[in-house]
Amino acid sequence: xxxxxxxxxxxxxxxxxxxxxxxxxxxxxxxxxxxxxxxxxxxxxxxxxxxxxxxxxxxxxxxxxxxxxxxxxxxxxxxxxxxxxxxxxxxxxxxxxxxxxxxxxxxx
Amino acid sequence: xxxxxxxxxxxxxxxxxxxxxxxxxxxxxxxxxxxxxxxxxxxxxxxxxxxxxxxxxxxxxxxxxxxxxxxxxxxxxxxxxxxxxxxxxxxxxxxxxxxxxxxxxxxxxxxxxxx
Numbered sequence: 592x593x594x595x596x597x598x599x600x601x602x603x604x605x606x607x608x609x610x611x612x613x614x615x616x617x618x619x620x621x622x623x624x625x626x627x628x629x630x631x632x633x634x635x636x637x638x639x640x641x642x643x644x645x646x647x648x649x650x651x652x653x654x655x656x657x658x659x660x661x662x663x664x665x666x667x668x669x670x671x672x673x674x675x676x677x678x679x680x681x682x683x684x685x686x687x688x689x690x691x692x693x694x695x696x697x698x699x
Numbered sequence: 700x701x702x703x704x705x706x707x708x709x710x711x712x713x714x715x716x717x718x719x720x721x722x723x724x725x726x727x728x729x730x731x732x733x734x735x736x737x738x739x740x741x742x743x744x745x746x747x748x749x750x751x752x753x754x755x756x757x758x759x760x761x762x763x764x765x766x767x768x769x770x771x772x773x774x775x776x777x778x779x780x781x782x783x784x785x786x787x788x789x790x791x792x793x794x795x796x797x798x799x800x801x802x803x804x805x806x807x808x809x810x811x812x813x814x
């Protein structure tokens with residue numbers, strides 16, 4: 592299946608700072624999903640993006656899908672300790688393939 | 700709380716044991732999945748069932764044997780596993796079609812240790 596490259600692998604921020612993780616593909620994606628996995632937990636679906644250039648917001652989280660549908664980003668404004676976890680992008684149809692994930696840690 | 704229930708939460712087994720992981724969902728989803736996740740790695744797809752039929756097998760060794768007895772249940776039978784099979788095994792479900800298609804709801808996982 593198509594692979595998505597996700598960067599950075601790790602990000603440590605001070606509480607209140609912003610955070611961004613990026614997913615990139617060499618081929619056009621039909622859609623992209625984002626999941627969050629808390630430490631010791633399981634992946635939880637956050638959002639799905641389908642349209643070129645799509646931007647969706649969930650409170651402090653902003654998700655973007657590139658115009659060429661080859662990249663996506665998740666931006667968190669003013670991080671809080673509850674944002675700690677690993678954020679995965681994922682793409683595919685029945686065979687959903689996950690990016691490597693970005694592990695976010697926060698210094699309170 | 701998750702709507703996908705997995706049992707057991709933890710399992711320790713020897714290499715000669717036979718055990719099973721179980722997964723149940725009551726969301727009316729007709730696609731069910733097994734993923735394997737090693738520490739600090741993303742989930743890796745193992746099997747997909749669609750309408751109780753195996754639709755994807757990601758070249759998983761035969762010591763892992765999936766079973767889907769009905770639309771709500773998914774099992775993973777384990778036999779003659781290796782220590783490197785130790786991992787978190789995640790079950791997930793999704794709708795097959797429509798806006799929710801392929802949007803996965805994961806269970807809490809079964810953490811397997813093979814001695």
